[in-house]
Amino acid sequence: MEKIKHKDGWFGEYGGCYAPETLMPAIAELKAALAASRRDPAFKRELNELSKNYVGRPTPLDFAQRLTTSWGGARVFLKREDLNHTGSHKLNNCIGQVLLARRMGKRRIIAETGAGQHGVAAATVCARFGLQCRVYMGTEDMARQSLNVYRMRLLGAEVFPVDSGSKTLKDAMNEAVRDWITNVRTTYYMIGTVAGFDPYPTMVRDFQSVIGKEARQQVLAQAKRLPDAVVACVGGGSNSMGIFSGFVLDKKVRLIGVEAGGRGPGLGEHSSTLTKGKVGVLHGSRSYVLQDAYGQIAPTHSVAAGLDYPGVGPELAYLKDIGRAEFVAITDKQALAAQRELSQLEGIIPATESSHAIAYGKILAKKLGKKALMIVNVSGRGDKDLKPEDIA
Amino acid sequence: MSTRLFNRFARERMAGRKLYVPFVTAGDRGLAFTKKAVLTLVQSGADAVELGIPFSDPLADGPVIQRASQRALERGTTLPQVFKLVAELRQVTDIPILMMGYLNPFLQPSLEQNASLAAKTGVDGFIIPDFPPEEATDWNRICATKGLDTVFLVAPTSTPSRMQAVAKAATGFVYYVSVTGTTGMRTQLPTTDLGAGIEKVRKYTPLPILVGFGISTPEQARKTSEISDGVIVASVLINAMEKTKNDAAALKRLAGLSRQMAHAVKNR
Numbered sequence: 001m002e003k004i005k006h007k008d009g010w011f012g013e014y015g016g017c018y019a020p021e022t023l024m025p026a027i028a029e030l031k032a033a034l035a036a037s038r039r040d041p042a043f044k045r046e047l048n049e050l051s052k053n054y055v056g057r058p059t060p061l062d063f064a065q066r067l068t069t070s071w072g073g074a075r076v077f078l079k080r081e082d083l084n085h086t087g088s089h090k091l092n093n094c095i096g097q098v099l100l101a102r103r104m105g106k107r108r109i110i111a112e113t114g115a116g117q118h119g120v121a122a123a124t125v126c127a128r129f130g131l132q133c134r135v136y137m138g139t140e141d142m143a144r145q146s147l148n149v150y151r152m153r154l155l156g157a158e159v160f161p162v163d164s165g166s167k168t169l170k171d172a173m174n175e176a177v178r179d180w181i182t183n184v185r186t187t188y189y190m191i192g193t194v195a196g197f198d199p200y201p202t203m204v205r206d207f208q209s210v211i212g213k214e215a216r217q218q219v220l221a222q223a224k225r226l227p228d229a230v231v232a233c234v235g236g237g238s239n240s241m242g243i244f245s246g247f248v249l250d251k252k253v254r255l256i257g258v259e260a261g262g263r264g265p266g267l268g269e270h271s272s273t274l275t276k277g278k279v280g281v282l283h284g285s286r287s288y289v290l291q292d293a294y295g296q297i298a299p300t301h302s303v304a305a306g307l308d309y310p311g312v313g314p315e316l317a318y319l320k321d322i323g324r325a326e327f328v329a330i331t332d333k334q335a336l337a338a339q340r341e342l343s344q345l346e347g348i349i350p351a352t353e354s355s356h357a358i359a360y361g362k363i364l365a366k367k368l369g370k371k372a373l374m375i376v377n378v379s380g381r382g383d384k385d386l387k388p389e390d391i392a
Numbered sequence: 393m394s395t396r397l398f399n400r401f402a403r404e405r406m407a408g409r410k411l412y413v414p415f416v417t418a419g420d421r422g423l424a425f426t427k428k429a430v431l432t433l434v435q436s437g438a439d440a441v442e443l444g445i446p447f448s449d450p451l452a453d454g455p456v457i458q459r460a461s462q463r464a465l466e467r468g469t470t471l472p473q474v475f476k477l478v479a480e481l482r483q484v485t486d487i488p489i490l491m492m493g494y495l496n497p498f499l500q501p502s503l504e505q506n507a508s509l510a511a512k513t514g515v516d517g518f519i520i521p522d523f524p525p526e527e528a529t530d531w532n533r534i535c536a537t538k539g540l541d542t543v544f545l546v547a548p549t550s551t552p553s554r555m556q557a558v559a560k561a562a563t564g565f566v567y568y569v570s571v572t573g574t575t576g577m578r579t580q581l582p583t584t585d586l587g588a589g590i591e592k593v594r595k596y597t598p599l600p601i602l603v604g605f606g607i608s609t610p611e612q613a614r615k616t617s618e619i620s621d622g623v624i625v626a627s628v629l630i631n632a633m634e635k636t637k638n639d640a641a642a643l644k645r646l647a648g649l650s651r652q653m654a655h656a657v658k659n660r
Contacts, residue, residue: 016527017524017526017527018495018522018523018524018527019522019524020451020452020521020522020524020545020547021521021524021544021545021546021547021549021550021554021558021569022452022547022548022549022569022572022573023549024524024547024549024550024554025547025549025550025551025554026549028551164458165448165449170449171449174449174450174451177451177452178451178452178453178454178574181451181452181572181573181574182572182573182574183572184549184572185549185572279499280496280499280500281495281496281499281522282449282496283449283451284522289496291496291500293500294470294471294472294497294500295447295471295496295497295498295499295500296447296448296465296496296497297448297449297496
């Protein structure tokens, strides 16, 4: 993205830093630490080393032969972020942020989580570096992603149940912000997605951009060409911005973000923020927001806890408005069918979140035709989604 | 700059009195109740009233104001209805009225339209905690042309350069956040640090500096007003009212506690 110049912290009219005054000095401190880390080769070296030896990068770009044959269209390559340590792309961001937190001398980390993947990644890096960790999680999400709650606790983190509002990711984020306001002097807030106060959207994208950088090199090496399309699911937008950032300057590569269509198009039934929301300010930045006519944030639904969020990263809003990225919605049912399909055709169980991207990949493959090539980002693995009662 | 707010604050300061500004959430128990609550606060000695605009995600608020906000939304309270309420109040009182709320509801349908409505209905100004001066330059310009005050907040964490920026952007008064935390009742306030912080801000502005967040007893209100130009009292008033289901009883509690607070601030 280096070549697209933006006013600091802004992507066109989106972004900014709409924070309570109590947080503003800490946010300025974070920006300064981030800028210093970018100038420091030792930071990059440490990040790369952890990325390789701890996270397990690079992740493969895997040609899905049976899926391609079955779908009868474009050749499908899967970017295997599910193979990262902890089972999703979330760790890419957490290792970057934990190194920053250490440089800033913060010993206490807080995070919000929806599906629990970011919470697990945060708990993991805190264990690795001996830091105190509290993860805020909505009680509805704790019930539907109970395996991840157990993992976080095993890793030594405190999982703090959030029972307000819709009891999902949005409410977990509210509570994490309240904690940060109260303990800002000692605490580092590890946001898991490309949303929130500037510099988080830029910082998290940069830590996730390794997905796109690798994918671009890998596709050029393996297929000797760029893809026609890159497909990724969008909740807050971290895996999609991560992979899109590698291709955004390749104007001919279509970038397609897949949102959660939930149970249907009515407000409250889905989490399709970019396809159905309007501009507002939620959790510190200006972007698309699902809201009512009076600016109250709307309830959302998705079978995928990680997509069940009424906001979205400001850079994605910008890419939508300038026409560089396209956004579509996939329903709960379509996503669950795709999860089964990928499991049985390729032996890869994708997260329910990632299954939204798979489901749209199937539709797109036909449209693009056999000469085309696409990359679908498998942002995480689906073990967390398995419930004994579902396994028939 | 709103003349109503300016004149009232100037009059009190000339007389050597400190300022007492209570807060109620608009629509908690319904807007008809809010109207009575505002008039009760006026009678109890308020120099201005803050009307909280309910928001679904009040991330700088503690549990008491969160609950009030939630109750108001469950009754379907909207910003246009609160403007209407202010217009009604203007028939009977000239108390300065400030709206305090989060940014997103003010963006619908647009900041310009809401500022126009505010000026038309008799709102005197705004306090928007998630709208720092850096992002609010257009908003300040809009409000200035309509004679509306824009109050900004200073926190215990604010650096001198931020204090200066906030003081420069603020009109009406500067809101000094007493504690590093969300709104809500506190048994203790960090009075020594508070005094030092307020004196720092004073270097940058001739505006009154009022202290809010956490003030829960008349004694705290008295002590805090000694080191500042006045106090803002919110959660403890809401807390007193939410303990009873009966509206008349709630108003009586509000009147009693608010009178004590006003007395502690004004007759030291």
